[in-house]
Amino acid sequence: MATSSVNAVINWSSEARLLRWLTMLWVAVGLVMLFSASYPIAQESTGDGLYFVKRQALWIGLGTGAFSLLVRLPTRVWWRLAGLLCLISILTVWATHIPAIGVERLEATRWLSLGPISVQPSEFLKPLLVLQGSLLFGRWYHHSLLYRCGWLAIFALGLLGILTQPNLGTTAICGLTLWVMAWTAGLPIGSLVGSALLGLLMAVASILTKDYQRRRVMAFLDPWASAQGDGYQLIQSLMAIGSGGVWGQGFGLSQQKLFYLPITYTDFIFSVFAEEFGLIGSLLFLALLTAYTLLGLRVMLLSHEMTHRLIVCGSLGFLVGQSILNLGVVSGALPTTGVPLPLFSYGGSSVLSGMITAGLLVRVAREVGGSNGANR
Numbered sequence: 599m600a601t602s603s604v605n606a607v608i609n610w611s612s613e614a615r616l617l618r619w620l621t622m623l624w625v626a627v628g629l630v631m632l633f634s635a636s637y638p639i640a641q642e643s644t645g646d647g648l649y650f651v652k653r654q655a656l657w658i659g660l661g662t663g664a665f666s667l668l669v670r671l672p673t674r675v676w677w678r679l680a681g682l683l684c685l686i687s688i689l690t691v692w693a694t695h696i697p698a699i700g701v702e703r704l705e706a707t708r709w710l711s712l713g714p715i716s717v718q719p720s721e722f723l724k725p726l727l728v729l730q731g732s733l734l735f736g737r738w739y740h741h742s743l744l745y746r747c748g749w750l751a752i753f754a755l756g757l758l759g760i761l762t763q764p765n766l767g768t769t770a771i772c773g774l775t776l777w778v779m780a781w782t783a784g785l786p787i788g789s790l791v792g793s794a795l796l797g798l799l800m801a802v803a804s805i806l807t808k809d810y811q812r813r814r815v816m817a818f819l820d821p822w823a824s825a826q827g828d829g830y831q832l833i834q835s836l837m838a839i840g841s842g843g844v845w846g847q848g849f850g851l852s853q854q855k856l857f858y859l860p861i862t863y864t865d866f867i868f869s870v871f872a873e874e875f876g877l878i879g880s881l882l883f884l885a886l887l888t889a890y891t892l893l894g895l896r897v898m899l900l901s902h903e904m905t906h907r908l909i910v911c912g913s914l915g916f917l918v919g920q921s922i923l924n925l926g927v928v929s930g931a932l933p934t935t936g937v938p939l940p941l942f943s944y945g946g947s948s949v950l951s952g953m954i955t956a957g958l959l960v961r962v963a964r965e966v967g968g969s970n971g972a973n974r
Contacts, residue, residue, distance in 0.1 A: 917959075
């Protein structure tokens, strides 16, 4: 059975095989890094230094199963389900606002409680936006006006549900990814400019009405003005990155993770990575993102179907684009947002969503990446 599976992978296109390999490398490095970043806090808070690693490994196992299923079934199968699943996912996003169901953490209600576990519906919405967005924008002029306006309204409703949790970072990455997909599909420039202005106004309104978001922006502009307050996390992150130097302190030897830098194992895990592996390690991670992007762009160039191109475009947006956003936050280039580093940060919903998205990308690479990969 294992031999036949290996042989099947060998028959994939080179782009699909490389993307699969890079995805698994990305996940593996992330799990190893999570071990280092989370061990002290896990030991202190739970008495088990491997607490977060073991939970993440379970989600990675589920993600690997989902990834394997996605890359083996044609995209037309998933398109049939995309609309219904997208609607269900948006309903679950709005369900987080119901007090009896939604779970509040850090002044936000982004999670649903399912017995012993909590899930973040906005994460699962991401790959569904890619699928349904590729159908909508990829066949834009073949759809009726009612269909187009209806789905644009549904997307807007989903983004509004995420924004009011509140979760400005995820709203921004979802909205921007959909916008880039629409631009790639060649939608009218007037509509694109109008939607961009509307999104910008919503972001400004959210910042003006949410006190903690305003404080984050002010801390970003001058973190040293509140070094022990809102600017503390960014300052500690910069200290971690700066302490890494060229070659890093060595695996497991970060000092900032020892209860100086908050939430080291989620949004700011890259700060610990940069401290332990330095400039060289950071450049290697950027090289991985670059290789991932270039392979994705090659798949887009090989594709003759706009819908396939848009799946690649959306997948890269949520994997590479969100990674760049996260790196911008931890390095002080962008205001702090609650956006995890895909396939790296702790979080079951995030890693499962990331592997589903990667599975869509690899599936398209199989279908359009040359004669060896087509429809296998």
